Amino acid sequence: MRTRQLKSFIVLAEELHFGKAAERLHMQQPPLSRQIKALENELEVMLFKRNNRKVELTEEGAFFLQEAKAIITRLTAAQHTLKAMGNGEAGTLRIGFVDSSITERFVITMGRFKDQYPKVIIELEEKVSVEQVAAIGEGSLHIGFIRTQLAKTHELSHINVINEPYIIALANNHPMAEQETVSVYELAKEPLIFFPHRKNPGFYNWVLNGFAQYDLMPKFGFEVERDQAAEMFVAGGFGYTLLPSTSCRMGRRGLTYKRIQEPFLDLRISMAWNPAHECPLVNNFIDVFKQQAG
Amino acid sequence: MRTRQLKSFIVLAEELHFGKAAERLHMQQPPLSRQIKALENELEVMLFKRNNRKVELTEEGAFFLQEAKAIITRLTAAQHTLKAMGNGEAGTLRIGFVDSSITERFVITMGRFKDQYPKVIIELEEKVSVEQVAAIGEGSLHIGFIRTQLAKTHELSHINVINEPYIIALANNHPMAEQETVSVYELAKEPLIFFPHRKNPGFYNWVLNGFAQYDLMPKFGFEVERDQAAEMFVAGGFGYTLLPSTSCRMGRRGLTYKRIQEPFLDLRISMAWNPAHECPLVNNFIDVFKQQAG
DNA sequence: CAGAATGATGCGATTTAGGTATTATTATGC
DNA sequence: GCATAATAATACCTAAATCGCATCATTCTG
Incomplete structure (x- = not known):
């Protein structure tokens, strides 16, 4: 069976006239007759009741018309979606x-x-x-x-999308809050409010390495699970925490943000594909x- | 596009191997390759990513697989329904x-x-x-x-499906309830509980004709719309009513059913097609x- | 009864599809 | 690392299907 046959059938069912249907289908009448005949043979059902003067749908034909329309509609829609997928206008993007x-x-x-x-x-x-x-x-x-x-x-392939230093957050009334910048040597003496090692070992070790460049070890203060909790402890004067520099745009009242004097840690995010x-x-x-x- | 191509596509998508798919489709591998190629050309989309060793669906192919399955399923179901219609096992029967x-x-x-x-x-x-x-x-x-x-x-064509005389219903304590049968001449003197002319003029006139055979006219009693109401009036002793003989099988208490002595009216129902x-x-x-x- | 309308059929040319044999490429094993 | 097996693509031939044109057959209309 060909989709063309289904389309021919649909048009003929609308026109109920072989000649006119053939014209709409840009073909001659005899091949249309044979197409319909072939479809009927394949389905083993008469779709049209016809003598040499009149054409009308049989009950079976009326039923099959619905089905044929549904099928052609779905197929056409699928073709459009495929085209859209080809243009990157449809589909699923996993990021x-x-x-x-x-x-x-x-x-x-x-x-x-x-x-x-x-x-x-x-x-x-x-x-x-x-x-x-x-x-x-x-x-x-x-x-x-x-x-x-x-x-x-x-x-x-990849492009850099973020490249910015980590800075620190301090309570407004913290002694170091007066300085322009803070040195890592000063930082190492101050308690770091940080998350537990198990939560993100890679990042945790990466921060340790940042200190290790200067032969230092951070002094650990409270361990908290969430950023918000860390900010609360910092605001309470229990130490400092680290964060990417642009995060301070959404800074909280009660906190001051300071750059680190020496090259320390940079957040580098790439987009890769x-x-x-x-x-x-x-x-x-x-x-x-x-x-x-x- | 042919349905065979869709079926081939579905099988190939399941097998992901031209040789095995071709075997399942009872054909050789080269024509299957060409079939898929032709389908891809028509859809202007690569359905499979394939080198000479491996076959896998593209994203477009995965999408089209769903659609193709849905289409073939619907088409197959339609064919089954058509077959059932041919056997008189499906369709709509208007009676x-x-x-x-x-x-x-x-x-x-x-x-x-x-x-x-x-x-x-x-x-x-x-x-x-x-x-x-x-x-x-x-x-x-x-x-x-x-x-x-x-x-x-x-x-x-037609066959008789009902052929039975009309009989009368009377109250149990009606004087005529003692008799074996009732004559139309007696009936004509008794009030007929009947429905109004407008409700079914054909039947109304047919009953009048039944009496007219004997140069009689029924004596009209109460006019009621529904059979149940008629039975109530009859039971109350206000007259008699007419009904097909088998209807008394579901007879009501308080009513007696009597045949009419002379040939009178017969209910004749035919089934025609x-x-x-x-x-x-x-x-x-x-x-x-x-x-x-x- | 004649003619117009209309679907079916016959026939030849073209296109399409399938089968067989072969090629090209890639993975695997020694 | 090379030979071999596996596998999809290609070439070529034959068979089947389809189309267009011409014609036929039937039926409705005036």
């Missing part, structure tokens, strides 16, 4: 991220993309960077927002992301 | 009836038919006999239960009806 990549810009980009490509479904997954890189390589993730610095020769996969969705997302930058 | 044709047997037959052919939809329409005959002739009604006596040479239409639904219905008779 990975690490916790610290969720910035204002990230959220705004998501919103813009959703506005511009409303038919695209975005699936967001939080994953550590190495897992994201593996997932992008094998294709189960389209795009990743990762901490890992990829080599320029890496099989994945697999150029080998040639996915229009990805290209569109990157475009929207870059627009947002400008 | 006309007149009020007095609704007997126990009628209802039981409907139930049997519905049990035996659960996929058939029965549409019942109350219509006077002449309209039913016209509707059956033009095909808008499959079967009619009519009062009209059709000639044997009539274009519609159009043999020219050759509808398996109709044949099946007639079969069930005849079974019920035996």
Whole structure:
């Protein structure tokens, strides 16, 4: 059976006239007759009751008309969706991220993309960077927002999207709050309000390494699970905490933010994707992301 | 596009191997390759990512797989329904009836038919006999239960389904309740509890004719709209009413049923259908009806 | 009864689809 | 690292299907 036959059948059912239907189908009348006949043979059912002067649908024909219309409609819709997928206007975009990549810009980009490509479904997954890189390589993730610095020769393409120093938050009435900047040597003497090692070992060790560059060890104060709790303890004067510099835009009353005098730790987030996969969705997302930058 | 291509696509999507898929499709591998290629060309989309060793669905392919399955499923279901319609096991059966044709047997037959052919939809329409005959002739009604006596040479086939005399109902304590039968001459002197002329003029006049055979006129008592009301008046001793003889099977307490001495009025219901239409639904219905008779 | 309308049929040319044999490429094993 | 097996694509041929044109057959109309 051919879709053309179904289309012919639908047109003929509307016209109830072989000649006129054939005209609408840009074909001659005899092949249309044979097409319908072939369809009827295949279905083993007469779809039209016809003598040499009149054509009308049989009961079976009336039923099959509904079905044929439904089928053709669905097929046509599917073809349109496929075309949209080819343009990156439909489909599912899977994006990975690490916790610290969720910035204002990230959220705004998501919103813009959703506005511009409303038919695209975005699936967001939080994953550590190495897992994201593996997932992008094998294709189960389209795009990743990762901490890992990829080599320029890496099989994945990437661009830096965040590159900013970590700064510290202090209580307003803290003695160091008077200074312009704070030295790591001073910091090491002050209690660090931090999260427990088990929560994010990679980041935890990375901070330790930051101190270790200067042969220092942080002095640990309270361990808290959530950022908000950390800010409360800092505001209470129990020590300091670390955060990416742009996070202080949404600064809290009672806290002061200070840069660290020496080069210390930088938050570097890259957006990575697999150029080998040639996915229009990805290209569109990157475009929207870059627009947002400008 | 051919349905065969969709089926091939579905099988290949399941096997992800041209050779095995071709085997399942009872064809060779090269034509399957070409079929898929042709489908991809028509859709202007690659459905499979494949090198010479591996076959896997693209995102577009995964989407189209769902659609193709839905389409083929629907088409297959439609074909089955068409086949069932050809056997008279599916479709819509339109049956006309007149009020007095609704007997126990009628209802039981409907139930049997519905049990035996659960996929058939029965549409019942109350219509006077002449309209039913016209509707059956033009095909808008499959079967009619009519009062009209059709000639044997009539274009519609028919069988008698009810042929029974009208009898009368009387109050138990009515003087005539003692007699074996009642004469029309006696009846004409007794008030007839009847429905108003406007409710069913044909039947009303037919009853008048019954009396007119004997140069009589009924003596009209109360006019009531419903049978139940008539029975109440009869039980109250206000006169008699007419009813088909088998209706007294469901007789009411307080009422006595008497045959009429002279030939008077007979209820004759025929079941009529159009043999020219050759509808398996109709044949099946007639079969069930005849079974019920035996 | 003649003619117009209309669906079916016959026929030849073209296109399409399937089968077989072969090729090209890639993964695997020694 | 090379030979071999596996596997999808391609070439080529044959068979089938489809189309357009011409014609036929039937039926409705005046």
